[in-house]
Amino acid sequence: MHILIYGIINSIALSLISLGFALVYSISRVPNFAHGALYVTTGYIVWLLINKLTGFPYPLAILVGIGITGIIGALIYRLVLIRIRGMEISEIIATYAIGVAILEGLRWGGLRGMTFTLPVFIPGSVDIFGVVVDYQRLVVVILGAATFLFLYFFIHHTRIGLALRGIAQDERAAMMLGIDSDMTAILSLGIGSALAGFSSLLLLPLGNIIVEAGYSVLIFAVAVCITGGLGSLMGTIVASFLIGFAQILTDKFLSTHYQMVVALLAIILTLIIKPSGLFGKQKELEERV
Amino acid sequence: MEQLRKERVDRSLKVRTEGLYAISSIEEILYLIGPRLLFVAGILLLPLIFEAAPYWKRVVNVMCAYALVAISFDFLSNFVGLVCLGGALFTGVGGYFTAIYNRYFSFPIYLSIPLATLSGALFCTLVLLPALPLRGVYFAIITLMYPLLFSRIIEALNVLGGTNGITGIESFPDPYIEHYAIILPMLFFLFATRRFVNEDIGLVFRGVKDNDQAVRASGINVTLIKVYAVFIASLMGCFSGAYIAHMYMWAGLSLFALDFSVIPIASTVIGGGGTLIGPVIGSFILVPLSEILRAAGTLRIVIYCVVLTLFIILKSEGLMIYLQRKYHQFERWVKV
Numbered sequence A: 001m002h003i004l005i006y007g008i009i010n011s012i013a014l015s016l017i018s019l020g021f022a023l024v025y026s027i028s029r030v031p032n033f034a035h036g037a038l039y040v041t042t043g044y045i046v047w048l049l050i051n052k053l054t055g056f057p058y059p060l061a062i063l064v065g066i067g068i069t070g071i072i073g074a075l076i077y078r079l080v081l082i083r084i085r086g087m088e089i090s091e092i093i094a095t096y097a098i099g100v101a102i103l104e105g106l107r108w109g110g111l112r113g114m115t116f117t118l119p120v121f122i123p124g125s126v127d128i129f130g131v132v133v134d135y136q137r138l139v140v141v142i143l144g145a146a147t148f149l150f151l152y153f154f155i156h157h158t159r160i161g162l163a164l165r166g167i168a169q170d171e172r173a174a175m176m177l178g179i180d181s182d183m184t185a186i187l188s189l190g191i192g193s194a195l196a197g198f199s200s201l202l203l204l205p206l207g208n209i210i211v212e213a214g215y216s217v218l219i220f221a222v223a224v225c226i227t228g229g230l231g232s233l234m235g236t237i238v239a240s241f242l243i244g245f246a247q248i249l250t251d252k253f254l255s256t257h258y259q260m261v262v263a264l265l266a267i268i269l270t271l272i273i274k275p276s277g278l279f280g281k282q283k284e285l286e287e288r289v
Numbered sequence B: 001m002e003q004l005r006k007e008r009v010d011r012s013l014k015v016r017t018e019g020l021y022a023i024s025s026i027e028e029i030l031y032l033i034g035p036r037l038l039f040v041a042g043i044l045l046l047p048l049i050f051e052a053a054p055y056w057k058r059v060v061n062v063m064c065a066y067a068l069v070a071i072s073f074d075f076l077s078n079f080v081g082l083v084c085l086g087g088a089l090f091t092g093v094g095g096y097f098t099a100i101y102n103r104y105f106s107f108p109i110y111l112s113i114p115l116a117t118l119s120g121a122l123f124c125t126l127v128l129l130p131a132l133p134l135r136g137v138y139f140a141i142i143t144l145m146y147p148l149l150f151s152r153i154i155e156a157l158n159v160l161g162g163t164n165g166i167t168g169i170e171s172f173p174d175p176y177i178e179h180y181a182i183i184l185p186m187l188f189f190l191f192a193t194r195r196f197v198n199e200d201i202g203l204v205f206r207g208v209k210d211n212d213q214a215v216r217a218s219g220i221n222v223t224l225i226k227v228y229a230v231f232i233a234s235l236m237g238c239f240s241g242a243y244i245a246h247m248y249m250w251a252g253l254s255l256f257a258l259d260f261s262v263i264p265i266a267s268t269v270i271g272g273g274g275t276l277i278g279p280v281i282g283s284f285i286l287v288p289l290s291e292i293l294r295a296a297g298t299l300r301i302v303i304y305c306v307v308l309t310l311f312i313i314l315k316s317e318g319l320m321i322y323l324q325r326k327y328h329q330f331e332r333w334v335k336v
Helices: A002-028 A035-052 A058-083 A088-108 A135-157 A159-169 A171-176 A181-206 A211-228 A233-253 A256-273 B012-016 B026-052 B054-080 B087-104 B109-131 B138-157 B175-197 B200-210 B212-217 B222-248 B259-271 B277-296 B299-314 B318-328
Strands: A125-128 A131-134 B004-010 B329-335
Touching (some): A002 A035, A002 A135, A002 A181, A002 A211, A035 A181, A058 A088, A058 B299, A088 B299, A125 A135, A131 A135, A135 A159, A135 A233, A159 A171, A211 A256, A211 B138, B026 B175, B054 B087, B054 B175, B054 B200, B054 B259, B054 B277, B087 B109, B087 B138, B109 B138, B138 B259, B175 B200, B175 B222, B200 B212, B200 B222, B259 B299, B277 B318, B318 B329
Antiparallel strands (some): A125 A131
């Protein structure tokens, strides 16, 4: 029972982490290696707001934090990526460099040690089938599920969402129909970064805000996205359940240290067996020589 | 209004040196050999120049070690099209292998470094093999993950000295041997790679980068070609890692640190990708800079990344290509 409940919680947390990365890659084909950095940044911004400005309400701080991260993401595209679009090497290096710059900058700016924590939304815990689960984890599950539904509705039934999907499926045809490719890419990076921020605010109250989280979040996101198939949102969710349960099982039977090993093994095994992932939409020929 | 545009014309000297006329007079010969000779002599004389400043003599070694990793990055990314975000994988593996040979099997230093270079390169090639048949971002992702994975595994299993690392590795017997043990291989690898990419197989490498389907259609096994390339690149990286481990007499988790991944990339971008000498120049700029900024802690990585991003978006050709252009061509304003 413990495994089941914590497995579900862990899986939803993983999929929250990776949704932003998957969304950005599926729409604009940019592997946003600054994803982990944005995750940590949001946490830090909110921490600053509620600790340095006395009386700043927590819910408002959350909204501001997510908003700022979204804007940072959009700016990364508008200022940097727009100039190097389509040059794969440069895209990877630039986003990676931005991510590392943000993370190490935060570390230099004083984000060290265990003193940075965010308050949980609802304190306390509850007993579910004999397993103690704190409310924050329940919030993660509920809001996570709500996010999936919202995203599904958003990309299937709104004008902007349809435009995003159009660009993702066939950029040229979408451009002929008057959809601005750069604008949607800016939007997708903004939304993706905001999602990273959102997930960080849900998950960071469970632990400390540390710089290393930025790197591990990036790895988890990449692991989930590759296993699920780059560019497939459905695959992202399924894969996060696979990896999430695998992690909880190793945690239970081996040791916590191996969580990262599980994620990396997932990447390597997927790449060997089926590089397009579980639900990958890309053709085999496009990615394997 | 009169409009002007900038015209670039090859220098007549350059045109003359392209063919057999290159050896027609001393001027042409100097034009060709001069810069290369200056470069090689400058690097060979570096330890003597820094004789006065003992601290900076160590920096010369570090500079050359980073330059070697940078050459391997440049070779992989600009000649084979494999973006390797984890130079730290190579240095870490090389460093740990040499530490194992030297400490656990007590091989002498002149045996442990070459052995570590070879076996480390073999090991790196094997672990990178799964990502090699794939195109796109997969190789970059996997190389980014491996250094992290290995440092986590060493930390978790507490093997190979755990977080303390392996200490007491044999050092170089003499400071001059220490200098030239990295300078000479660096020059060797630099010119060997330059020669190598201009051989027939270099053409295939570039074919893999530009159009792998065409290479495949020619009946060449693309994955095998990539395996060769990764092996050569990891030779350089592992040698550099093994050297650093012997220089500091210590192999620890910091050999898998981000510095070894970021600085070579930054120096390649700044020095000019695809020139192979560019990365060397880039790391000769960046590593001393990093020593000056040592007091600033992780801020130096921030500075690197910002400089790197600015170079990518504003001056993506890099210093070396800029210099080459100035050397070979002159510019003048002409009426449109």
